[in-house]
Amino acid sequence: MQTTLKKTVIKSTASTHFKNEVDLGLSATVKYLPSKYFYDKKGDAIFVEIMNMPEYYLTNAEYDIFKNKTQDLISVLKINHKTDFDLIELGAGDGTKTKELLKVLDNQGFKFTFLPVDISKNALSQLESTIHVELPNIKINTKQGDYFNVLEDIKTYEKPKVLLFLGSNIGNLSDAKAAEFLKKLSTALHENDKVVLGVDLIKPKHIVLPAYHDAQGITSRFNLNLLERINRELDADFNLDMFVHDPEYDEKEGIAQSFLKSLTTQQVKIGALNKTFILKKGERIHTETSRKYNETVLNALLKDSNLKIIDKLMDSNNYFADFILEKIKK
Structure with a gap:
């Protein structure tokens, strides 16, 4: 009984953190969502796909070090x-x-x-x-x-x-x-x-950017899954078809960033927050920074x-x- 209660408290605390951080990020002038929330069960599985992509050199490169x-x-x-x-x-x-x-x-x-x-x-x-x-x-x-x-x-x-x-x-x-x-x-x-x-x-753009924008669209699914998670866990109504994965890489600075861009002006309601957020056409939600x-x-x-x-x-x-x-x- 006590173990079950403890698990419930931990889960409730985690849900509260998620809810609060989503609220904070989507209320910001420049909207963002913390990348750590990519990793639910579905996100974990998609990331395994990413690690096996031909464009995603990072896993193989570090595996080379640990293997050899x-x-x-x-x-x-x-x-x-x-x-x-x-x-x-x-x-x-x-x-x-x-x-x-x-x-x-x-x-x-x-x-x-x-x-x-x-x-x-x-x-x-x-x-x-x-x-x-x-x-x-x-x-x-x-x-x-x-x-x-x-x-x-x-x-x-x-x-x-x-x-x-x-x-x-x-x-x-x-x-x-x-x-x-x-x-x-x-x-x-x-x-x-x-x-x-x-x-x-730090490397040239033609090597780095495809790791975050692959031909098969796996990285796109990975980012969009974050909106799907908010829909599921926080009773939101994000229409995933109204967003597109929009990554970029600054070769000089060595910084890759991922965004979800709104394809139209839209309202998104998040039931758990009892709030509605407005996104303008072309407005982006920052989801990840990948520093080199x-x-x-x-x-x-x-x-x-x-x-x-x-x-x-x-x-x-x-x-x-x-x-x-x-x-x-x-």
């Missing part, structure tokens, strides 16, 4: 067989890349607990199931939540930590938010703890933290980098 440079990664992290450590992954998803590291750590007898964190309960459940089947020796302890909130818990972990933040997920944050996140992350770590930060590197990086950009974000770049590993095409950061004294 695993031993280099272990060496750079300076972990040893005598030390029991926590391997924490923020935004773990389906864990495809991480499993390549887990296999080698397991085969070589390292002592650790795998702690995947994700906002999607569905993704965590699936990951835990596959780990039990594919890597039964791995100790796993999942945690649902967003990155900022989970850092408070991580701070209390006593064992040495290796924290994975892969997939260029940090690129979904503005530079100011990313700098704030990295500073907060550094306070959650102990001296000599390591971070593997996966970032997409180089060392200059990354060092600027790290300057107020206690994290220092100690190495980096790159894929065979030099599209993507996993930077190794270490918590230092200042």
Whole structure:
């Protein structure tokens, strides 16, 4: 009875956050919706499709690193067989890349607990199931939540930590938010703890933009599913046929952005908010930012933290980098 009540409270809290953030975003002068809400059960499945798209180079590039440079990664992290450590992954998803590291750590007898964190309960459940089947020796302890909130818990972990933040997920944050996140992350770590930060590197438009605007329309379905989720969970009446996915990429700045553009002037009612929102023809709702990086950009974000770049590993095409950061004294 108590467990059921707890689950109900958690679900209710999550729904309240969703409702409040949708209200805030659609009430803004420049409308937006937080990208973290892409990931419901349907969104998770569509994102798996995105990762398998020929245009979406990011997954294959980082997988290349984890598959072919695993031993280099272990060496750079300076972990040893005598030390029991926590391997924490923020935004773990389906864990495809991480499993390549887990296999080698397991085969070589390292002592650790795998702690995947994700906002999607569905993704965590699936990951835990596959780990039990594919890597039964791995100790796993999942945690649902967003990155900022989970850092408070991580701070209390006593064992040495290796924290994975892969997939260029940090690129979904503005530079100011990313700098704030990295500073907060550094306070959650102990001296000599390591971070593997996966970032997409700044590249030409003809490589980057198709990853967010594929020929099959999968990225379009992914973005439109956010409106469908609002319809379902917040009793809204978005007409998905009246919106079009409208991404762009600024090659000089290295910033890709996704929008949903209204094809006509329209009213959208959201029952859970008891509000009606007006969108003009051509007005856009910002849904995602995907920042691209180089060392200059990354060092600027790290300057107020206690994290220092100690190495980096790159894929065979030099599209993507996993930077190794270490918590230092200042």
